[in-house]
Amino acid sequence: MKFTPVFLGFLVAMSSSFCVADVLVVPADGVEVLAINGQEVDSESHPSFSGDIQLDDGRNQLLVTYAAEIRDTGNESILDTSSAQVVLFEAQDSRLRLMAPEIGSRHEMRTFDEGGQWHLVDAKGEPVPYESAVLEKQGLQFGRDYEAELRRFNQSASPAAMAILGEESFAFDSPVAVNVATQSVPSTVPEGTNASGMSDQQMVGKMLKFWYQQASSTTRNDFKRWLSESQ
Numbered sequence: 001m002k003f004t005p006v007f008l009g010f011l012v013a014m015s016s017s018f019c020v021a022d023v024l025v026v027p028a029d030g031v032e033v034l035a036i037n038g039q040e041v042d043s044e045s046h047p048s049f050s051g052d053i054q055l056d057d058g059r060n061q062l063l064v065t066y067a068a069e070i071r072d073t074g075n076e077s078i079l080d081t082s083s084a085q086v087v088l089f090e091a092q093d094s095r096l097r098l099m100a101p102e103i104g105s106r107h108e109m110r111t112f113d114e115g116g117q118w119h120l121v122d123a124k125g126e127p128v129p130y131e132s133a134v135l136e137k138q139g140l141q142f143g144r145d146y147e148a149e150l151r152r153f154n155q156s157a158s159p160a161a162m163a164i165l166g167e168e169s170f171a172f173d174s175p176v177a178v179n180v181a182t183q184s185v186p187s188t189v190p191e192g193t194n195a196s197g198m199s200d201q202q203m204v205g206k207m208l209k210f211w212y213q214q215a216s217s218t219t220r221n222d223f224k225r226w227l228s229e230s231q
Helices: 006-014 106-113 146-153 200-214 217-230
Strands: 023-027 031-036 053-055 058-071 077-081 085-091 094-099 119-121 130-134
Touching: 023 031, 023 058, 031 053, 031 146, 058 106, 058 146, 077 217, 085 094
Parallel strands: 023 094
Antiparallel strands: 023 053, 031 058, 058 077, 058 085, 085 130, 094 119
């Protein structure tokens, strides 16, 4: 993998002298920010958030993915999205650029999915140290609760974990109360159907369609990739 030539253009644009207040992170094209310091970006107001990020001085944590066009079977290009990855860094009064290497194949995307391939630089093009980790989740990837996942992640021993202010007030091991609407169920229900008479598979299909419609473009791409790799 190699970095795109436009990287030099980024450095020129960022090297002009100006007074920087706090930390400004500029994501490169294809980089989507899912959460900032443990708080998930609102998918409705920012369906594909990629704007500049104003942060306080000190340690900050981003949850990001990267989308790239890759060559598929028959040399057709498809849009593929990386795993969700945590990036933790520390900076003071600076302007930073967060980029990914050039990715053009499934093999390169799988390598990137393993983490540690991000490129974080300051206005002079100097690398900024960071820690990163993949935010693991088994099974289907759509409908994820990134804030809950990050709370658990930030209690781990990962070098990319960050103690979020007020996080200690959460009790993750305590049971969650859920209000469920109940209904009378006949004592004899045909096998493979539910109380409404709908087959189990019909219900599964309706649920899948519902959650797919609720998912962001990134989550839909994750789902499509999972389906392709599972066949």
